[in-house]
Amino acid sequence: MNSVVNILPRHFYTQPTLQVARDLLGARLVRVLDGVRLAGIIVEAEAYIGEEDQGCHARSGRTRRNAVMYGPPGHAYVYFTYGMHWMLNAVTEREGFPAAVLLRAIVPIEGVDVISARRQGRDTLGPAKITRALGIDGAQNGLDLCAQDSGLWIEAGEPVPDGAVISGPRVGLFTVPEPWKSIPWRFRTSPPSPLLEGEGGNKKMIK
DNA sequence: AGCACGATGCTCT
DNA sequence: GAGCATCGTGCTT
DSSP states (O other): OOOOGOOOOOHHHHHOOHHHHHHHTTTTTEEEETEEEEEEEEEEEEEEEHHHHHHTTGOOOOOOGGGGGGSSSSSEEEEEETTEEEEEEEEEESSOOOOEEEEEEEEEEESHHHHHHTTTTTTBSSSHHHHHHHOOOGOOOOOTOOOOOSSSSEEEOOOOOGGGEEEEOTTTOOOOOOTTTTOOOEEEEOOOOOOTTTTTTTTTTOO
């Protein structure tokens, strides 16, 4: 099995951000760390779309922090928040239009021992938990997710049927005005998803 | 099982 | 100087 052919291509990320966010469910986030391949199935993601979106970092226009979102699609937008957490996004849509998908949760499937150790046995359901588990920080900001040499990319996985997708409001937008605060741009796989079978027998795969 | 809160530092006004 | 696209702990039901 040649992993190269499975890397999601640039044109995947040029699609509307909502479609990218939804279709990233079931895809495989891959990180090569110290020569070891770590991977997890994406089970939760959120869309942030343009300067109009008052929940999006681009709501006040381009700044040094959010510049990558204005760049070409298929790149990693990694930013720091809450004094200690790194967040990983995939930039979407055309160059010049600021939009991205925040990756919020994965279920580990490769390098599970390493991931578990990096998480001290805790789960990987949460945006900062992903970056901690996979060794992602500001050094990866701007990386090309369509290139293999970046050590960070996303591969096609088992598609998740519509019946297994739940949508709802994005998380943590406390001071964001409506309709942005409640607009259902968060997507996750529903707990009974066949994707999650056989993974350690955990009772609760989604918080 | 569900809050409440402290940690901790970068970014932008 | 305020505000974070959060997490883990600890305390309360």
